[in-house]
Amino acid sequence: MKPIITKSTDAGITKTDTGGFVGYAARFLNIDRQGDIILPGAFQKSIQDFMDSGGLVLSDHENKTSAVIGTLNDATEDRSGLKVDVTFSATKTGQEIRTLLREKAVRKMSISFLAKPPERLSKKQVGELWDRMGYKPSATQIKLSEKGANLIKEVSEIIEVSVVPIPANADASIISVKAHSDDDETPIPVVDAKHLSELFRRAELADSILTAAKR
Secondary structure, eight states, X not given: OOOOEEEEEEEOOOOOSSSEEXXXXXXXXXXXXXXXXEOXXXXXXXXXXXXXXXOXXXXXXXXXXXXXXXXXXXXXXXXXXXXXEEEEOSSHHHHHHHHHHHTTSOOEEEEXXXXXXXXXXXXXXXXXXXXXXXXXXXXXXXXXGGGOEEEEXXXXXEEEEEEESOOSOTTOOOXXXXXXXXXXXXXXXXXXXXXXXXXXXXXXXXXXXXXXXXX
């Protein structure tokens, strides 16, 4: 049985007008705390199946119906990562998560998936990959690359995406959050909060950035 991989992400949140959020459930090319790099295009073969299955969007990876926070409208890859567009549910859980985003208590996303076996890269190969892809690593990323990395080239199944308050990548950071009234466009900084995700015992955490919150 393939282990379930869970990748967590920090969130930069801004306002839209449809009652949900747009954000990155996974980020490409950076090394996470488990030493993994996700290659651009890794989700291409699994996105449509995820959408067709209803695209499960949870709070904290909890495997129960009361943890569902909204409806997945879209999931696409761009140069930065896997972007999802979600409409909040009118349920208690959905509205509680929306409130936490507004109150700056939560700022991350996470994704759980099954992947093909990764390719092991040396430090030199990581650097060559970054150069080839035009990725500009931070000092922390350069330090992490000293031990090499595991390159995830293909995700065979996306299981779910979650809003979570704990990142695996210390470099992940929030951009901003906006109020949900139509006449308030002022960005508000979001602060860190900590939480332990317990759904998948074999899961590995990583980072991504949630980029937009909606009304």
